[in-house]
Structure formats: C-alpha cells, structure tokens
Amino acid sequence: MKIELLETFLTGHPIIDAEHLKIVGAINNVSEAVLAGEYDRCSMLLDEFLEICINHFKSEEKLLAELDYPGLADHSVFHSELVLKAKSVKVLCMDRNRPDSIHRCFDEMATLLIEDVVKGDLQFVSFLVEKGEVTQRPPINTST
Numbered sequence: 704m705k706i707e708l709l710e711t712f713l714t715g716h717p718i719i720d721a722e723h724l725k726i727v728g729a730i731n732n733v734s735e736a737v738l739a740g741e742y743d744r745c746s747m748l749l750d751e752f753l754e755i756c757i758n759h760f761k762s763e764e765k766l767l768a769e770l771d772y773p774g775l776a777d778h779s780v781f782h783s784e785l786v787l788k789a790k791s792v793k794v795l796c797m798d799r800n801r802p803d804s805i806h807r808c809f810d811e812m813a814t815l816l817i818e819d820v821v822k823g824d825l826q827f828v829s830f831l832v833e834k835g836e837v838t839q840r841p842p843i844n845t846s847t
Contacts, residue, residue, distance in 0.1 A: 736748055
C-alpha cells in the first residue's frame with residue numbers, strides 16, 4: 704500500500720512540506736519492502752523512518768522557536784510522544800512471525816504521519832501566515 708501527501712495537508716512552508724514528503728517516502732519504502740517480502744530490509748528502513756521523523760521534529764521546532772511560536776512547548780511534547788510511538792511501532796514491525804503485525808506496522812506509520820501533520824502542524828499554519836512565512840491558502844470547497 705502506498706500513501707501520498709495530499710495538498711490539503713501541506714502547510715505551505717517549503718521546508719516543512721519537503722520534510723513531510725521525505726517521511727511519506729520513508730513509509731512507502733517500508734511498504735515496498737514488506738510487499739516484496741524483504742523483511743530483513745525493514746529494520747534498516749524503519750531506522751531511516753525514525754531518523755527522518757526525529758530530524759523533521761528538530762527542524763520544525765527550531766523554525767517555530769525562531770518565530771516565537773507560543774505553542775512551542777506543547778508542540779515539542781507532542782513530538783516527543785510521536786517519537787515514543789514510532790519506537791514502539793518499530794518493535795511491532797519486527798515481529799516477522801506474524802504477518803498481520805507487519806501490515807499493522809504500516810498502518811501505524813501512516814497514522815504517525817497523519818497525527819503529526821493534522822493534529823500538530825496544521826495547528827500552527829495560521830501562525831506561519833501571521834508571521835509572513837507562508838501565504839494564506841484559500842479555503843477548501845467541501846460542497847459537492
């Protein structure tokens with residue numbers, strides 16, 4: 704299963720969005736290895752996924768600190784919780800004796816990304832707009 708970063712989940716900040724794309728790529732690399740039955744590669748790919756996430760969190764927190772984001776402390780705690788979840792997901796993923804756990808692993812990795820982008824990052828987009836770091840995005844038309 705492959706995931707994509709939908710335009711509605713973009714923050715508008717080039718660095719943050721590029722890092723989110725790297726996270727998506729890392730998740731998709733794990734998915735490809737799982738689908739190919741290359742479970743030995745999964746450990747290395749999961750380490751890469753975790754490293755990309757941690758680097759993203761540091762980069763994002765640095766940017767928010769430079770802009771004096773008032774919710775930075777809470778956002779940093781949120782990131783720490785996501786790192787703990789990601790580490791537990793890696794343990795889940797390494798149970799090669801249970802194929803269902805490997806599929807759950809992919810679902811959990813996708814959930815981590817969604818939690819970071821939707822629960823965390825989209826909360827500070829209006830702050831980035833106020834600071835002139837990104838332009839206001841037009842509202843999404845949800846009517847059909």
